[in-house]
Amino acid sequence: MxxxxxxxxxxxxxxxxxxxxxxxxxxxxSGENKLRVEFDNGVNGDDLLLGAATYTNTNGETLTINRFNYIVSNFVLIDAEGNEFTYPKDDSYFVISEENELTEVVLENIPAGKYVALKFGVGVDQEKYQQGAEGQGNFLQIAEDNEMMWSWQAGYKFLNFEGTFTSETVTEPTVFQIHMGSHGSSLDNYREVTLQLPTQALVSDNLSPVVHMAIDANQVLDGQHKIKLSEKAVIMIDEVKSPQISENVNGMFRVDHVHNGDNIQH
CATH class of the missing domain: 1.20.5 (Single alpha-helices involved in coiled-coils or other helix-helix interfaces)
Known part of the structure; x- marks a missing residue:
C-alpha cells in the first residue's frame, strides 16, 4: 500500500x-458560574468623557455631556439550541451610570451552557412597577441615589441624558435634559433588546465569561429618529419624541466581544 x-x-x-x-x-x-456584562459607554466611536469633551452629531449640534445614566433589566440568556435562561426577576434590575462608575452587571448562578445571544430590557416594565414601592426591593433606593426617579408616582427615568449644546441657531451653551420613561399605560416606553454574541459565551464551573458591550450615546439623538435639541432642549413627557427616543436608545447597544475566562470560580 x-x-x-x-x-x-x-x-x-x-x-x-x-x-x-x-x-x-x-x-x-457542567455546574454554574457568574456571567459579567460590561458597558463601555462611548459617543460615535469615541470615549465618553463627561464634561470634558465635545461631540458633534449630524444634526449640526455640538454637545458636552455631563450625565449618561440608564436602566437595564430582565436579562435572558439564549443558548445554541434556542433554550432560554431567564435571570430571576427580582434581581434583574440595574442602573448603568457613567458618572458613578456603575458600568458592570454581574449575573450570578448562571447554569452551564454555550450562550449565543443576550436579551434584556431598557427601563422598568409595567409588571414590576405595578408591584408598588414595597415590591421594588433595594432597586428603588439605587434608582433614587443615581437620579433615576422623578418620584414614585411619576415613575422611573429609564434614561437620564444631560449636558449643554450649541448649534447654528443656538450660539450660547444651553442646557439639555433628556429623561425617558413610562408614564402610565398610555405612554409605555419600556423596550427589549436582543443581541447576538460574536462568539459563544461559555459557562461552567471553571468558565466565567465577560460580555463586553459597546454603547453609543450618540444614538439617543442621532439614531433612527433625528431629535433636534434646537427645537426642544428639555424632553421628559412627550407623546411623539419620547417613544422615538426609546427606539433610538434600543439602537445604542452592541456586543463588541466576549471573553471566556478560564478557571474563574463562582
Whole structure:
C-alpha cells in the first residue's frame, strides 16, 4: 500500500479524534458560574468623557455631556439550541451610570451552557412597577441615589441624558435634559433588546465569561429618529419624541466581544 496514502489516513483519523475530543469537552460543560456584562459607554466611536469633551452629531449640534445614566433589566440568556435562561426577576434590575462608575452587571448562578445571544430590557416594565414601592426591593433606593426617579408616582427615568449644546441657531451653551420613561399605560416606553454574541459565551464551573458591550450615546439623538435639541432642549413627557427616543436608545447597544475566562470560580 502507498506510504503516503497510509500517512493521510492516520492524519485524518488523528484530526477526527481531536475534533471528537473537543466536542466532548464542549458538551461536558457542567455546574454554574457568574456571567459579567460590561458597558463601555462611548459617543460615535469615541470615549465618553463627561464634561470634558465635545461631540458633534449630524444634526449640526455640538454637545458636552455631563450625565449618561440608564436602566437595564430582565436579562435572558439564549443558548445554541434556542433554550432560554431567564435571570430571576427580582434581581434583574440595574442602573448603568457613567458618572458613578456603575458600568458592570454581574449575573450570578448562571447554569452551564454555550450562550449565543443576550436579551434584556431598557427601563422598568409595567409588571414590576405595578408591584408598588414595597415590591421594588433595594432597586428603588439605587434608582433614587443615581437620579433615576422623578418620584414614585411619576415613575422611573429609564434614561437620564444631560449636558449643554450649541448649534447654528443656538450660539450660547444651553442646557439639555433628556429623561425617558413610562408614564402610565398610555405612554409605555419600556423596550427589549436582543443581541447576538460574536462568539459563544461559555459557562461552567471553571468558565466565567465577560460580555463586553459597546454603547453609543450618540444614538439617543442621532439614531433612527433625528431629535433636534434646537427645537426642544428639555424632553421628559412627550407623546411623539419620547417613544422615538426609546427606539433610538434600543439602537445604542452592541456586543463588541466576549471573553471566556478560564478557571474563574463562582
Amino acid at each position: 502507498n506510504f503516503n496514502y497510509i500517512k493521510s489516513l492516520v492524519l485524518i483519523l488523528a484530526i477526527s479524534i481531536t475534533a471528537c475530543s473537543s466536542d466532548d469537552d464542549n458538551n461536558s460543560l
